[in-house]
Amino acid sequence: MTQFFLIIGVGMCVLVLLCLYRATYGPTILNRAAGISAIGTKTLIILLLMGVIYDRIDMFIDISMVYALLNFLGTVVLAKYLERSGEV
Amino acid sequence: MIRESDDVIVKTLARLLVPFIVAYALYVVMHGHYSPGGGFQGGVILAAAFVLLGVSHGLEKTRRRMSEKVAGIISSIGVFIYGGIGLLCLILGGNYLHYGKLSKILGVDTAHARSLGILGVEIGVALAVMAVMCTIFFVLFTVGESPEDDGSVE
Numbered sequence: 001m002t003q004f005f006l007i008i009g010v011g012m013c014v015l016v017l018l019c020l021y022r023a024t025y026g027p028t029i030l031n032r033a034a035g036i037s038a039i040g041t042k043t044l045i046i047l048l049l050m051g052v053i054y055d056r057i058d059m060f061i062d063i064s065m066v067y068a069l070l071n072f073l074g075t076v077v078l079a080k081y082l083e084r085s086g087e088v
Numbered sequence: 089m090i091r092e093s094d095d096v097i098v099k100t101l102a103r104l105l106v107p108f109i110v111a112y113a114l115y116v117v118m119h120g121h122y123s124p125g126g127g128f129q130g131g132v133i134l135a136a137a138f139v140l141l142g143v144s145h146g147l148e149k150t151r152r153r154m155s156e157k158v159a160g161i162i163s164s165i166g167v168f169i170y171g172g173i174g175l176l177c178l179i180l181g182g183n184y185l186h187y188g189k190l191s192k193i194l195g196v197d198t199a200h201a202r203s204l205g206i207l208g209v210e211i212g213v214a215l216a217v218m219a220v221m222c223t224i225f226f227v228l229f230t231v232g233e234s235p236e237d238d239g240s241v242e
Contacts, residue, residue, distance in 0.1 A: 062116070062124050066133060069109060073136050073143075076098065080090065080143045 002053055009049040016042050033078055040071035090229055092146035102144035109137040117214045121203070127210035131217025138222050147229065156226055159219040166216030173208050185209065 016039055023035030044064045051060025093099055117130030142150040174185045182189035187205025188198045196204070 059124055065112065066116070066125075066129070069112070069133065069136060072105075073140055076102075076143055077139065080093075084090070 005049050005052050009046055009053075012042050012046050012049070016046075029082060033075060033082075037071065037075045040067065040074075044068050044071070090142060090147045092149070093144050098144050102140050106137050106141055109133060109140065113137065113214075117210055118207070120210050121206055127213025128217050130210070131214035132221060134214065134218040135221030135225070138218075139225050142225060142229070147226070151226075154222055156223060159222045159226070161219075163216045163219035163223070166212045166214070166219065169212030169215065170209055173205060173212070177205070 019035045019038045019042065023032050023039065026032040026035060044067050047060055047064045047067065048057070051057040051064075054060075113130045113133035113136075116125035116133055117127060120126035120130065138150060138154055141153070173187075173190075176193075177186045177189045178184050180189040180192055185205075187202040189201075190205050191198050191201035194201050194204060
């Protein structure tokens with residue numbers, strides 16, 4: 001079972017690289033914002049998979065909840081900043 | 089100055105999320121010595137609730153709940169709790185922040201006094217961090233706008 005979660009984690013890392021490409025070379029700033037938000041979501045899944053693999057899921061759930069919260073907040077604040085500065 | 093958002097999704101989501109964020113921040117502060125977290129992290133999550141409120145419902149409504157003056161007072165109270173507990177241990181004959189000595193005035197054994205002392209210090213740190221983070225947020229999002237200008241200067 002551990003190997004199954006390990007393979008899923010490696011696949012998630014590959015998907016993070018794809019999102020990183022979009023966040024780096026995105027034509028508009030909205031592409032970059034969406035890419036960064038997707039990277040945050042995938043990091044959260046990788047954290048939970050690490051928790052399952054190391055058998056400390058009760059600790060990793062706390063960290064992942066904070067990560068999800070701050071990721072959402074960062075996207076909202078970035079959108080507000082872009083709306084305010086009139087770039088979109 | 090941040091206006092109130094027109095988007096019903098952002099406003100509803102913020103209204104639903106803020107109580108859970110505050111409850112989770114209190115959990116992080118209270119369980120700081122069992123699980124990841126502690127005073128600083130709990131304070132940052134508490135401040136995140138106010139940042140979300142300010143971004144979604146505008147700075148005016150946020151100032152009604154947490155103004156700059158109140159934030160300054162709360163940060164001073166937080167530092168005072170931290171330093172006060174440390175000095176109390178010093179007065180009771182231990183080192184600075186030697187929580188075991190608190191058992192004399194709390195009326196419990198040494199292990200419980202250590203646990204309660206750490207909890208008190210973490211509450212102080214969380215209050216100070218929350219207030220300072222709110223102050224930084226207010227200052228960053230009102231940069232270049234003083235209250236006397238009435239927003240005439242962009």
